[in-house]
Amino acid sequence: MAFAPQQAILELGDGFYDPVAPARFPQTILRFRNDRAAASVGLEGLSDAEWLAHFARFEPLKGSLPQPLALRYHGHQFRVYNPEIGDGRGFLFAQMIDDSGRLMDLGTKGSGQTPYSRFGDGRLTLKGGVREILATEMLEALGVETSRTFSLVETGESLHRGDEPSPTRSAVLVRLNHGHIRIGVFQRLAYFQDVEGLRKLTAYVLRHYFGEQDGPDAPQRLLAHVVARTARMAGQFMAAGFVHGVLNSDNINVTGESFDYGPWRFAPSWAANFTAAYFDQNGLYAFGRQPEAIYWDVMQLAISLRLIAEEAPLIAALEGFAPAYHREEANAVLWRLGVQPRDDASDRALTEAVEVALNQTGTLLHRFYFDAFGGTLPERYGAEFAEVRSRLADYRPRKARDHVYWRGAPRSMLIDEVESLWSAIAERDDWAPIEAKIAAIREMGEALA
Numbered sequence: 325m326a327f328a329p330q331q332a333i334l335e336l337g338d339g340f341y342d343p344v345a346p347a348r349f350p351q352t353i354l355r356f357r358n359d360r361a362a363a364s365v366g367l368e369g370l371s372d373a374e375w376l377a378h379f380a381r382f383e384p385l386k387g388s389l390p391q392p393l394a395l396r397y398h399g400h401q402f403r404v405y406n407p408e409i410g411d412g413r414g415f416l417f418a419q420m421i422d423d424s425g426r427l428m429d430l431g432t433k434g435s436g437q438t439p440y441s442r443f444g445d446g447r448l449t450l451k452g453g454v455r456e457i458l459a460t461e462m463l464e465a466l467g468v469e470t471s472r473t474f475s476l477v478e479t480g481e482s483l484h485r486g487d488e489p490s491p492t493r494s495a496v497l498v499r500l501n502h503g504h505i506r507i508g509v510f511q512r513l514a515y516f517q518d519v520e521g522l523r524k525l526t527a528y529v530l531r532h533y534f535g536e537q538d539g540p541d542a543p544q545r546l547l548a549h550v551v552a553r554t555a556r557m558a559g560q561f562m563a564a565g566f567v568h569g570v571l572n573s574d575n576i577n578v579t580g581e582s583f584d585y586g587p588w589r590f591a592p593s594w595a596a597n598f599t600a601a602y603f604d605q606n607g608l609y610a611f612g613r614q615p616e617a618i619y620w621d622v623m624q625l626a627i628s629l630r631l632i633a634e635e636a637p638l639i640a641a642l643e644g645f646a647p648a649y650h651r652e653e654a655n656a657v658l659w660r661l662g663v664q665p666r667d668d669a670s671d672r673a674l675t676e677a678v679e680v681a682l683n684q685t686g687t688l689l690h691r692f693y694f695d696a697f698g699g700t701l702p703e704r705y706g707a708e709f710a711e712v713r714s715r716l717a718d719y720r721p722r723k724a725r726d727h728v729y730w731r732g733a734p735r736s737m738l739i740d741e742v743e744s745l746w747s748a749i750a751e752r753d754d755w756a757p758i759e760a761k762i763a764a765i766r767e768m769g770e771a772l773a
Contacts, residue, residue: 327366328421329387332532333429333504336524340509341393344415347436347446349496351480352380355450355755356457360766361472361500364422379417379475379498382435388418394438398515399508399574400624402608407515409508409574410440413447416504427532429504430474433497433584449483450476450493451746452586454758458745459585460499461762462737465769467659468560469553471501471583487602493750502581503533507550507625508574514628522632533579543633546578547626547641553580554622555645558615559652563660565591565689567611569600573621590737593689594682615653619645650675660772662697663719670718677711684708694734697772698725729771735764 333341354372362368367385370378377383384390394411401409415438418430433456434448453476463470475498482491505525513521526546527538534549536542557580561568568575569587577583587601596612604610609617622645626638654671657678658664665671682692685708695702698721701713729735745761748754 325366325423329385330419330421330427331389332419332427333393333416336528339521341395342439343391344394344438346382346392349380349479349481351478352376353478355478356473356476358472358474361474365420365428365500375475376477380477380496382417385418388420389416392417394440395504395509396512397506397508397574398512399572401572408442411438412440412442412444417498426502429501431499431501431504433499435496447481447483447494448497449485449488450478450495451488453495453497454746454749455742456497456585458737458742459588461765463564463566463582465765465772466564467656467772468564468566469557469581471499471581474498474500499583501583503577503579505529505578506574507576507578507621510625510628511573514631517631519631522629529578543629544637544641547629547638548644550578550580550625551622551641551645552648554618555648556580556652557582558618558649560656561614562653563656567591567598567600568614569604569609571609571614571617571621573624576618576621589739591689592738593686594679615649660693661699662721662723663699663716664722666719674715677715681709681712690734690736727771729767735768
């Protein structure tokens with residue numbers, strides 16, 4: 325498709341963002357360019373030199389935003405409200421329409437200081453960028469609605485971090501995602517009692533992300549959309565065995581698309597208390613608590629919208645989260661099992677049976693879903709899986725196991741694999757293992773899709 329630039333965010337006005345200048349880097353070494361994602365927005369034809377000009381030096385894309393914008397937002401971080409955050413090491417670089425007709429954003433991570441950097445350097449470690457590539461590629465393959473890592477460029481600076489051996493290498497990352505508006509943007513407006521700003525932002529999000537017009541019931545319609553989208557995200561996380569690690573309200577996109585990957589992990593087995601972040605000592609964002617955490621964040625959106633809407637319709641919209649989550653989790657589990665849905669009651673019963681069996685046995689998640697794809701569970705799965713086997717017998721496969729992927733071994737993305745891939749880069753500057761891993765993940769995605 326042809327590149328279709330947009331400037332929609334400028335409709336909101338300068339009260340929602342600050343124009344900023346990108347950092348100037350000593351080097352720009354292209355490490356990853358996602359031509360598959362670029363093709364979806366008409367940018368796959370850029371030469372490497374043009375790519376670096378736009379996604380390392382941040383020369384504007386013709387017709388899109390004339391300069392980068394750091395968005396203003398607040399948010400709850402581990403349930404503590406913080407009015408001093410915002411785009412602190414990233415900015416919104418460009419907007420465009422993708423091949424599905426959606427408004428898309430190119431946002432950055434590690435692109436330099438902004439008014440919201442506080443005491444940070446505005447930089448990203450190369451390891452952090454590599455980890456985000458691995459997270460987004462794996463999640464996309466597993467059917468999760470996620471931002472996509474668009475570009476990673478090594479920048480030639482030495483960074484010091486408390487959670488990595490230092491000095492460590494630096495990078496700047498660009499991600500492609502469906503909207504840059506977080507729940508925290510609404511929270512900031514509510515904090516300042518900015519009623520007009522809330523109305524303007526609500527109308528903007530409805531128009532550009534949900535294809536609806538403004539009106540008296542706009543706040544509750546917006547909340548209903550966010551409830552549905554975030555319930556889908558929560559269900560997809562659970563089916564993927566994914567732990568985001570930092571489900572703060574400033575990390576929840578109103579389009580329900582997962583993004584901003586820091587201390588993420590994939591759980592090896594079904595363990596509700598499995599955590600991704602070493603600093604999450606109370607397990608607030610543990611694997612099994614993620615639906616609750618996401619719902620809590622959506623409640624903060626409802627509280628913010630209370631300034632422009634009556635309480636009752638907002639509560640009614642929130643009450644849709646639990647049934648939507650159960651439905652979306654079942655859909656995601658059945659998708660990963662490779663079978664067609666039947667009805668809500670049967671689908672949920674099968675999902676619960678799968679969770680119970682996995683929890684009881686400690687079976688590796690990637691191994692189970694690989695073996696069970698298509699609805700036939702091998703005999704080596706014992707008595708604990710009897711109910712799963714019985715319920716699966718009533719389901720029809722949605723796709724045959726005729727892809728080359730099914731003749732090999734299941735793909736996974738456990739922490740030891742991530743560290744091994746990084747070690748090859750850190751110790752030998754060997755990018756071949758991660759390139760092979762990405763190719764293998766994409767092959768898995770083709771087999772599942």
